[in-house]
Amino acid sequence: MLSVTDLACSRGGRPLFRPLNFSLAPGQWMQVMGNNGAGKTTLLRTLVGLSTPEQGRVMWQGRPLAAQLREFRRASCYLGHHAAVKDELTPIENLQTAAALDGQAVNEAQARDALETLGLAGCGRLPTRFLSAGQKRRVLLSRLLLRPAALWVLDEPFAALDTTGADLLGQLLARHLAGGGMALLSSHQPVPLPPGSVVAL
C-alpha cells in the first residue's frame, strides 16, 4: 500500500499543486492528470524518492518511504521518459544494464524474450539510435517484464505508442493489477483499463 498525506512539491521556489492526499492498495491503479508543467513528473519522482517534497508524507507498506528507500526500490519499478534508454547501447544491452543497476542479472535470452513480447523481435542487436520513438518506448517498457515489482510508477508510458502498443501495455497493466500489483501513471491519453482513481493536478 502506498499512501500520501498532505504532499506538496515546489520547483524553483514555486509551489506546483495543492497538497495531495491519496492511497493505492494492491490491485488498484491511479492516473495522474494535469496540463503541461502542472507537476506530474515532479510528483512521480517524489513518490519514488528521487525528489524531496516541500511538505507532507509518503508511506510505503505503513512505514515512511524515506526510511526504507532501498526496500522500496526493490519493490517498485519507475520508468521515466524514454531518454532513459541509451542510444549507444543495443536494446538487449539497455535491458541488461538497467537490470544490473537494480542488482539483477538478465541473460540475453530473457532480454530477447521481453523485447519480442513488446513487438521488437529482431531489434535486440540493433543500435538503439536506429529505433523509432515508439520502439524506444517499447524497449523501456520491456523492463516491466524482467523485473518483478509490486508497484509500477510510469511517466507517460503511452507516449509515442501506436494503437497496438497501447493495447499491449493495457494488457500488461491489467495482468499486473490482477496479480495484486499497483500502478501509478501519468498520461495525457485515455488509458485502456477499467476506470481507476484520478489525481488531478
Ligand SMILES: Nc1ncnc2c1ncn2[C@@H]1O[C@H](COP(=O)(O)OP(=O)(O)OP(=O)(O)O)[C@@H](O)[C@H]1O
Ligand atoms: N529542476 C527544475 N528547476 C526548476 N524548475 C523545474 C525543474 N524541473 C521542473 N521544473 C518546472 O516544474 C514544473 C513542473 O514540471 P513537470 O515536469 O513536473 O511537469 P509535467 O506536469 O510532468 O509536465 P508535462 O505534461 O509537460 O510533461 C514546470 O514548470 C517545470 O519547468
